[in-house]
Amino acid sequence: MSTKPETAQPPRSVSELLDRLDHIDDSLPKRLRQCAVLLRRNINLVAVSTVAEMAALADVAPSAFMRFCQALGFSGYSEMQVLFRSEYAQSRPDYDARLSELRAKGAPDATNLFADFAEAGHKSLINFTNSLNPDQLEAALTLLQNAQMTHLFGMRRAYSVTTYFHYMLNKMGVPAMLHSGVGMVAASASFRADDVLFAVTYAPFSSETLDVVTEAKARGTKIILLTDSADCPVAPEADVVLVAREVDVEAFRVPTVSMTLVTTLAVALGQRVQKE
Amino acid sequence: MSTKPETAQPPRSVSELLDRLDHIDDSLPKRLRQCAVLLRRNINLVAVSTVAEMAALADVAPSAFMRFCQALGFSGYSEMQVLFRSEYAQSRPDYDARLSELRAKGAPDATNLFADFAEAGHKSLINFTNSLNPDQLEAALTLLQNAQMTHLFGMRRAYSVTTYFHYMLNKMGVPAMLHSGVGMVAASASFRADDVLFAVTYAPFSSETLDVVTEAKARGTKIILLTDSADCPVAPEADVVLVAREVDVEAFRVPTVSMTLVTTLAVALGQRVQKE
DNA sequence: CCCTCAATGGAATAAATATTCCATTTTTGC
DNA sequence: GCAAAAATGGAATATTTATTCCATTGAGGG
Numbered sequence: 001m002s003t004k005p006e007t008a009q010p011p012r013s014v015s016e017l018l019d020r021l022d023h024i025d026d027s028l029p030k031r032l033r034q035c036a037v038l039l040r041r042n043i044n045l046v047a048v049s050t051v052a053e054m055a056a057l058a059d060v061a062p063s064a065f066m067r068f069c070q071a072l073g074f075s076g077y078s079e080m081q082v083l084f085r086s087e088y089a090q091s092r093p094d095y096d097a098r099l100s101e102l103r104a105k106g107a108p109d110a111t112n113l114f115a116d117f118a119e120a121g122h123k124s125l126i127n128f129t130n131s132l133n134p135d136q137l138e139a140a141l142t143l144l145q146n147a148q149m150t151h152l153f154g155m156r157r158a159y160s161v162t163t164y165f166h167y168m169l170n171k172m173g174v175p176a177m178l179h180s181g182v183g184m185v186a187a188s189a190s191f192r193a194d195d196v197l198f199a200v201t202y203a204p205f206s207s208e209t210l211d212v213v214t215e216a217k218a219r220g221t222k223i224i225l226l227t228d229s230a231d232c233p234v235a236p237e238a239d240v241v242l243v244a245r246e247v248d249v250e251a252f253r254v255p256t257v258s259m260t261l262v263t264t265l266a267v268a269l270g271q272r273v274q275k276e
Numbered sequence: 277m278s279t280k281p282e283t284a285q286p287p288r289s290v291s292e293l294l295d296r297l298d299h300i301d302d303s304l305p306k307r308l309r310q311c312a313v314l315l316r317r318n319i320n321l322v323a324v325s326t327v328a329e330m331a332a333l334a335d336v337a338p339s340a341f342m343r344f345c346q347a348l349g350f351s352g353y354s355e356m357q358v359l360f361r362s363e364y365a366q367s368r369p370d371y372d373a374r375l376s377e378l379r380a381k382g383a384p385d386a387t388n389l390f391a392d393f394a395e396a397g398h399k400s401l402i403n404f405t406n407s408l409n410p411d412q413l414e415a416a417l418t419l420l421q422n423a424q425m426t427h428l429f430g431m432r433r434a435y436s437v438t439t440y441f442h443y444m445l446n447k448m449g450v451p452a453m454l455h456s457g458v459g460m461v462a463a464s465a466s467f468r469a470d471d472v473l474f475a476v477t478y479a480p481f482s483s484e485t486l487d488v489v490t491e492a493k494a495r496g497t498k499i500i501l502l503t504d505s506a507d508c509p510v511a512p513e514a515d516v517v518l519v520a521r522e523v524d525v526e527a528f529r530v531p532t533v534s535m536t537l538v539t540t541l542a543v544a545l546g547q548r549v550q551k552e
Numbered sequence: 553c554c555c556t557c558a559a560t561g562g563a564a565t566a567a568a569t570a571t572t573c574c575a576t577t578t579t580t581g582c
Numbered sequence: 583g584c585a586a587a588a589a590t591g592g593a594a595t596a597t598t599t600a601t602t603c604c605a606t607t608g609a610g611g612g
Contacts, residue, residue, distance in 0.1 A: 354569090
């Protein structure tokens with residue numbers, strides 16, 4: 001029917017491009033394969049290099065690299081480059097250098113403090129990403145997806161997390177109820193067996209939240225617990241336990257991982273609900 | 277002896293350049309100062325932008341930006357750019373490798389999504405750290421420190437940020453009042469001239485928050501505005517504007533920078549209050 | 553072994569981008 | 583308020599860089 005479609009559509013993002021590179025057809029001609037291999041290994045150079053430079057690294061003529069870009073679906077090197085440039089424009093290389101520099105100079109305390117919190121946030125995210133158990137996320141998502149209603153409960157610092165989760169769930173069109181803790185008894189009165197309670201609590205665990213979890217358990221409501229320690233006393237009651245540990249700065253914490261996690265859950269849930 | 281030396285030698289590295297920018301002579305002509313300020317704040321864009329783009333961001337003619345580069349000691353923009361490009365080319369591989377590794381494995385969607393959000397959070401924090409103007413933080417802290425009462429106001433996603441700020445301020449023993457938006461009129465009725473309004477709003481800006489800011493201005497209450505764009509319509513009304521831009525994932529955001537920022541403010545404030 | 557077609561490299565061309573020049577405006581010193 | 587100097591913006595030019603073209607090479611099929 002149609003002419004050889006090659007890779008008709010250009011990748012829309014760097015990660016899409018990486019995907020494609022991971023599945024490079026072995027039938028690719030020699031030079032083009034060289035390009036693919038080099039690109040896969042030096043993906044970070046595209047934003048700041050010319051075709052000629054990339055071609056030289058791949059040990060290939062510029063025109064060959066050009067053809068390679070077109071085989072990927074781009075109109076040329078430039079079009080591919082804008083992808084990398086725009087992603088890079090949001091980021092920045094020498095984080096550590098910048099941080100230590102900030103600290104070294106007599107920067108005001110507050111600025112240093114921010115840098116410390118930023119670094120802590122970064123570490124927390126990395127730690128969590130590394131130790132993340134995909135099955136748990138999946139389990140949580142399945143529970144949420146099947147829930148008639150999701151009840152959100154958290155006191156003190158956990159309250160911010162539930163408010164954001166509530167906002168995101170609403171935005172995604174997922175029914176959710178935010179309990180503010182004051183009318184606690186009334187809250188648990190509305191728990192039903194086909195509901196899910198998403199409870200957030202950090203050490204030292206607020207007794208209200210522990211009570212609500214216990215109550216939910218008694219009513220047969222499914223329970224997802226987001227906490228910062230597997231030692232949370234009600235962990236055994238929960239169907240899924242998500243442990244988000246935040247690196248602290250002078251004993252203070254930003255709930256970066258928790259916020260990122262609930263956002264992820266909401267967005268993933270939204271995608272699933274739409275596909276139904 | 278010699279002719280006017282200007283900045284005879286070009287900076288040898290990005291951090292040397294940053295040093296120089298931090299000590300920009302006030303005698304610099306207007307346009308050139310604009311360039312300096314923009315560069316200081318968007319240092320990361322140089323590697324992937326053209327002079328024309330940088331000039332446009334600085335709201336300056338390309339030739340002016342050119343002169344600015346030369347005033348710094350470079351022969352031109354290109355020479356300055358190689359500095360950034362080469363530092364970038366050296367420093368990135370780790371992070372990219374790590375990410376593409378994650379992707380390569382057939383991880384479930386939600387896990388990938390978390391990794392994306394984690395990366396976005398990381399980028400956001402870096403960006404903010406880079407462009408952070410210590411004076412603004414100081415100004416905000418001074419206002420907060422002198423306030424008789426701090427009023428916190430934010431709708432929708434901004435609400436989570438204010439709830440966390442509220443929690444932290446309480447913890448630090450700083451008087452703060454969280455307005456939840458429903459009793460808005462009542463809220464602004466309590467604004468006094470020696471109070472501070474800490475308003476949080478992101479595009480598209482909620483009319484409630486804009487109204488509250490306007491009302492506060494009329495009452496002589498000092499205003500600190502936390503937003504994600506300098507274009508916020510009430511930015512001119514504010515005494516201090518803090519711009520926390522979050523990198524998005526498929527148009528969704530986690531308020532990582534905002535949360536980190538309010539935590540920083542609260543802790544820094546707590547330290548100062550204690551020292552009094 | 554030859555013919556055909558894909559692949560390749562280098563050179564020619566096109567496009568984008570940096571850089572300089574200069575007429576005009578703005579500021580500074582008197 | 584005037585003259586001189588500095589600063590500015592826009593247009594002209596130079597340079598770099600991407601892209602295409604085409605002659606040559608090499609591989610695969612009959």
